[in-house]
Amino acid sequence: MKQTPFTDVHIGLGAKMHEFAGYNMPIEYTGIIDEHTTVCNAVGVFDVSHMGEFWINGPKALELIQKITSNDASVLKVGKIQYTCLVNEKGGIIDDFLLYRMEEQKYMLVVNAGNIQKDWEWCVKQNTLGAILENASGHTALLAVQGPKANETLQKLTDVDLSSIPYYAFEMGTIAGVKDVIISNTGYTGAGGFELYFYPEHGQQMWDAIFDAGKEFGIKPAGLGARDTLRLEMGFNLYGNDMSEDTTPLEAGLGWITKFTEGNDFIGRDALEKQKNEGVKRKLCAFTLLERGIPRNGYKIVNSSDEVIGEVTSGTQSPIMKVGIGMGYVSPEYAKLGTEIYIQVRNRNLKAEVIKPPFRK
16 A cells, blocks of 8 residues: 555554555544544644645646636636536546646646546546646645644744635745645635645654644544545535546536636536536435434435435534434435435435535534
């Protein structure tokens, strides 16, 4: 298995380790619920160095990005970030990712760990324009410092005014003596905080400084288990669960990052415009269980007549609300807010209600 710059740190702290996307990653330390609530109430640190980073540079950079992404990158200003996705010719989602405009002709793509090779090959294949591509995934470290005390923790370590960095924006600066850190405000937890991109050789220095600065707030390391429950409470999609090449952005509730503006002729646009005009045959919805139980990926969703109408793609027991929550694809008529549906949990049909995320307000 591959390692991140912090693998030995995780093992030394007694983390429960497991393979994820080819990496030896921490799933939990003190327990998913404890780490989840720490992030919601104070500050937690996630090692997400397994994520992929691509650079696209040069005069043809924007043209290539417009070709391969569903959103409209022409409106993205330097210092800003855009959520978007790669789409194939049939409109299926190859991956969802963050697009950073670093300079006028320089962009960074942050892609999902399990899709690095696939995404890279797709970008290279589509680059008939002469843009300059670099796969920097192997030499980029990434820590996500999340929670209401993340700002106070990190502000001790930098002269950059963190409160001046708006949501989906970034700045370059020095953190804990480490120069040229990308300080980003996107988050995947809904609890606030920042992501720090830097060279791996500074990993230990950065880790030690952050945990020293956050000691007074009860800072803790957090694993991928808590990251998943946190993102689910916010209703954020997870690639491989709630999205795949067999689902389209319109089905996945991502019509807002699918721009059919004039001149935005991205790959898959024709298929998606056709689907938009004809209507989708299934939609991703969020639901809360009204009875005791925990929905899981793959569980059937049925109606009051016990007819299968869909399948759960993500589900858990909410650590904050203490109820079963989840997402899944259903026929459009069952995706309306307030609709009663049933989740098959161990041969029992448990009543649930379709709601508008986030679950955690």
